[in-house]
Amino acid sequence: MTLHRIAFALLCLGMTGASLPKKGEPPITAQTQKSGGPIDPDQARLRFDSADLAFEVLPETQTLRGIATLSFTAKALLDRLVVDLDRNLPVDAITIDGVTLASTAWSNPEGKLSVTLPRAVPTGGKVTARIIYGGQPHVAVKAPWDDGMVWAKTPTGEPWFATTAEGSGCDLFWPCLDFPTGEPGVVTLHITVPKGLKAPSNGILLGVEELSDGRTTWNWRVKQPNTYGIALTVGPYEQVSGSYKSRYGNTIPLFYWYLPGEEEKARGLFAEFAPTLDFFESEIGPYPFSDEKLGVVETPHKGMEHQTINAYGNGYAKAPEGFDWLFHHEFAHEYFGNQMTVANWDDYWLHEGYASYMQPLYGRWREGNARYATMLAEQRKSIANLRPVISGKVRTEEEVYELAKGGPGQDIYYKGSWMLHTLRGLIGDRAFRSVTRLAVYGRIDPRPGNFTPRYTSTDAYERIVRRVTGKDYGWFFDVYLRHAALPDLIETRTARGLSLRWDAPGGRPFPMPVDVQSDGRVVHVPMTGGIGRLWVAKSAHIVIDPDAKLLRRSVAIERYQAWRDAEARRAKVAN
Structure with a gap:
């Protein structure tokens, strides 16, 4: 020494x-x-x-x-x-x-x-x-x-x-x-x-x-x-600490290190730790690092999922959903990134997609479906569909996160989140929880002390879905992960009713069921082979996918994105 x-x-x-x-x-x-x-x-x-x-x-x-x-x-x-x-x-x-x-x-x-x-x-x-x-x-x-x-x-x-x-x-x-x-x-x-x-x-x-x-x-x-x-x-940190009595019977130490002069704001953020833990433990399972700590530290940069000491630099920003998205997102990575780690950066949608989906799911847990829908709608605007989410190759971080290097960029966040939302609607809440738990812990019955951090992959995730549901959803993952374009739902109204057809990239059948609301009554259309028909009165008011369960092409969003990008370029030239 x-x-x-x-x-x-x-x-x-x-x-x-x-x-x-x-x-x-x-x-x-x-x-x-x-x-x-x-x-x-x-x-x-x-x-x-x-x-x-x-x-x-x-x-x-x-x-x-x-x-x-x-x-x-x-x-x-x-x-x-x-x-x-x-x-x-x-x-x-x-x-x-x-x-x-x-x-x-x-x-x-x-x-x-x-x-x-x-x-x-x-x-x-x-x-x-x-x-x-x-x-x-x-x-x-x-x-x-x-x-x-x-x-x-x-x-x-x-x-x-x-x-x-x-x-x-x-x-x-x-x-x-x-x-x-x-x-x-x-x-x-x-x-x-x-x-x-x-x-x-x-x-x-x-x-x-x-x-x-x-x-x-x-x-x-x-x-x-x-x-x-x-x-x-x-830094010259001050500390607020406490503990959380887990629903699994153990006690988890909580720590937040913050700059002097911020005690009131720091305690406000610290108050989010326990309910966030309760949500994750109820929806996913036991906090993976309960024998160490839940730690957060204020940093001079925005944030990062540093294991048990997540970086926080969101400036205690307030949001209409009533919780700090950055704290929540980085904490989600304790499950999706630190406990469950993918062996290849190519599969990092499992980290970022899940961590992004946890925010609207938490909004739903706190306030119900209206908040969930609002937060998902905000994410939907940012899905670019310029590259497939995965390439099937061993890639570096930059080759995934940067569009200029051929990666999907932020689609691993928001497209990943929406894909999980659609998957949950497809297989149901119970199956989705089981899939997530197996992906995170490698077992369906996690308890403190009976699991350790593990590696996984997209292929392993698909196998888990098949194991839990007893069905092969290869068509689902191929379209959403291995093609850039979204599936397009083609609607044709005739005197005999409504015809629906999925036009999916890759040309394979896309048998994604569709809910149709006709004059206030919701009908579930199986879409076998990617095609469905429904008799509706000629005068009926039709709403396709009334609860926005499906990640699909939206012409309105494409036009919005084109306008938004043009406005940004115009503003840049003006300045």
């Missing part, structure tokens, strides 16, 4: 005269920029058992110094260790199983640190690397939509900073396996911060050490965290 502190002190002295990086600096390589995608063959040989991460953050020089002790099990013969680490954080020293390596034993030209091992590690063998590194980490331009360190000041001028890493990944701050299945079994964090600052982080607080010069080291431990969910968040 003494050598650790000496290294930090030397770094601080060396950086005193250094200039501070601007937003987007220092630049990162294409390797560091991407997260996920095809897995490096050397990294595929590793099972990540544990990480012990010691950080010191120096806001005056915007410097990060770290000592990472990483333990792995070899799944195949290993002669080198490959981990991801931004080259802006150069390595000072590496030891392997206690043996100090010469500097020629490692290289990191593009952000993939390759270490030649002093001896080969056989299948099933263990290897532990201790990596000392540090420098000025990349500064985010507009977090959390891009990643890096966010340096800020509180309204009273005190240091306030945070990390965000979903897009580019954990390698911006620590040596890791930067793909979804690279989760370590356990991570222990030691975060040393200047006097007067606090460092709430993931998992359970093991203790706070006060150093002789007034700095403090905050020690945390978290089990099986999502790698981009490891978070450094530092």
Whole structure:
């Protein structure tokens, strides 16, 4: 520990005269920029058992110094260790199983640190690397939509900073396996911060050490965290805490860290924690991290689903639905993202679609169908249908979230949400709850202690639906996930009644049932083979899908979107 502190002190002295990086600096390589995608063959040989991460953050020089002790099990013969680490954080020293390596034993030209091992590690063998590194980490331009360190000041001028890493990944701050299945079994964090600052982080607080010069080291431990969910968040925080007695019989610790001077607003947000938990536990199942905490921390960026320490930066905004959508959305990711994680970014609609659908479903739970319909209608306006939701390939985060790189973009949020809404109407509430529970926990009877975080995929989700319902809904998922265009319901009114026909992309039959309201009476039309007929009087007033259960093409919305986009372009030119 003494050598650790000496290294930090030397770094601080060396950086005193250094200039501070601007937003987007220092630049990162294409390797560091991407997260996920095809897995490096050397990294595929590793099972990540544990990480012990010691950080010191120096806001005056915007410097990060770290000592990472990483333990792995070899799944195949290993002669080198490959981990991801931004080259802006150069390595000072590496030891392997206690043996100090010469500097020629490692290289990191593009952000993939390759270490030649002093001896080969056989299948099933263990290897532990201790990596000392540090420098000025990349500064985010507009977090959390891009990643890096966010340096800020509180309204009273005190240091306030945070990390965000979903897009580019954990390698911006620590040596890791930067793909979804690279989760370590356990991570222990030691975060040393200047006097007067606090460092709430993931998992359970093991203790706070006060150093002789007034700095403090905050020690945390978290089990099986999502790698981009490891978070450094530092500020002069105050804390409100409490506990929630779960309907499953256990007690869950609740914490919110906020900036000084905001106690009334903070307590207002904190009051949402318990009812939100009650909703999720009633609709989905037990809170996945009840033996750690439900934690939220105020950040100088909008938000992120950092496991058990969700980032919140919504400014305590008020909304007509009566709850904070950002807190709710990020909390939903504790279930859909942290407990249930997809192995491939291509399937991230399961994270974002479910997390987005939980808001209108919560509105329904609180106020009924009118609020549910209103919130879904607001989401519907944002569905773009420019790309299929999934590609069937192994993709990086950017290849999914960015339209410019061929991804579906925000459709993984809102189209995913509406698809789930339509699925729930199709298979019924009871089956939908069972499907969701199996997807999240891998079992229908979750209880605290009988499940752990798990990986899933779109294909696995389809199999769950088939298992629960006893029916093959491949036609449903093919249209909504694997094609960009929405199915179009063609209506033909004749003297003999009403004819309905689904025109679905891909040309396959789309047997989605349709409700038709005729003079106030609702008739359920099966649409076998994608075609349905209904006798109605010539004078009858017809409303198709009166409860808006179906995600389908809307000419009105397409015209609205075209007008909205044209107005935005016109305003941009005028300014």
